[in-house]
Amino acid sequence: MEVVSENRNFGGRQIVAKHPSEACGCDMTFAVYLPPQAEERAVPVLWYLSGLTCTHENAMTKGGLQEHAARHGLAIVYPDTSPRGETVANDEAYDLGQGAGFYVNASCDPWKPNFQMYDYVTTELRGLVERTFPVNERHGITGHSMGGHGALTIAIRNPDRYQSLTAFAPITNPTRSDWGRKQLSAYLGDDETAWAKYDATLLIEEHGWKGDILIDQGASDQFLNLLMPESFSAAMARRRQPGQFRMQRGYDHSYYFVSTFAGDHVAWHAERLT
């Protein structure tokens, strides 16, 4: 692993690093924020998965989570949203290929050799983070939009490995949305039964989740019809899933929405991780 940059921030360290990824078959860049408490002891980790077109950098610079993480003593990991590079498959559309990994393990060419973001996030990068930084085994996960989809599906499928779960404006029902059907078809093929394990609404209906879940969604989000919050919110209610689904008046899909509720989400994770 090679450190690309390090900046002091809120008494802690904002680090960007690069490493050769076996899962993705290319170099991957990620960011990690270590709060001041990490100088003294191992701290819990909050994973923040980003949305379409983002890299590790967007939420790191615009999400405003670090101030809250410093107060509560959480590390934050910001993975990239896909494998990248000239040798990695891509598509001209913003919502397929590089920048749009959807946190799945692709089984179809040309994506299969690199697009293994599910394994990358849950296993490879997690292992690297745990070996490299002063963190403990308590991990929470959140994300925005496509990253909210990643957070929900990953946590619901791995309840033993994540102790807290929230999401900002997540894609919740990709098997029924244009933000999902195209990508799941490309990455996994046309057999829709293979898609179900990457659909948060289907997963929560089948499995529920051990903890309570916090979802924030802007009521003026320009992508509401693609995110389909009603699917997940109905599934939570049908399942009697503990948690909160908050429809926030006036907020759109931008980082102005994410930063506004970043404090609530970090506090939510801190309460459950520390």
Next chain:
Amino acid sequence: MEVVSENRNFGGRQIVAKHPSEACGCDMTFAVYLPPQAEERAVPVLWYLSGLTCTHENAMTKGGLQEHAARHGLAIVYPDTSPRGETVANDEAYDLGQGAGFYVNASCDPWKPNFQMYDYVTTELRGLVERTFPVNERHGITGHSMGGHGALTIAIRNPDRYQSLTAFAPITNPTRSDWGRKQLSAYLGDDETAWAKYDATLLIEEHGWKGDILIDQGASDQFLNLLMPESFSAAMARRRQPGQFRMQRGYDHSYYFVSTFAGDHVAWHAERLT
């Protein structure tokens, strides 16, 4: 004035707007954050002047001031750092011309027709903001790097118009620095007596300031030799100027430094403006 974008943020409104500027002879873009309190009453204003290469956007997305402004009930105005456009003079260097107005009124060609940023910030944009938004007559000013230079020089020269003053890693002695001599010479000509009114160290030695001043400076700032914090800090001490000069261990020149201390600065202004 034309609204370019508006996003809900921390219960308030993050607005970007464009207007034809008489002072600058071109269209100018600026941002204003209105806190939730502005729905009910006129609120005080904090001006944030940005540094070299920045537009209105950098601090708006990365500075993290809005959360604190929402808590304290302050509006924030983020002006651009220079006139812009194809008809506006420019230079290939990052530190002269567009993106590098240095908050002066240029008296030399080719800069004179457009580079009137001192008048633009102190008079024209202020008037527009006061006519357009629910703000009152209590204004504070801060800024980063070249913008810290702008904040210090503008407030010291206009104590009747600004009630509070802070700066992040300001250029403090441009008449003696490579961040200053080149630009003051280009914009104002070779007669150095004309430069003195744009040098915070010379101004504070001559005039002092009516209030107390807060300066934060990163001890690991990569531009310390150009900023010359020792000049202003010594001048404050010689003048017995009330205030605080804080040298912050480990911090560099980036927005990770600005965002870390944004809460302190906004609180400082709020205490003096509300």
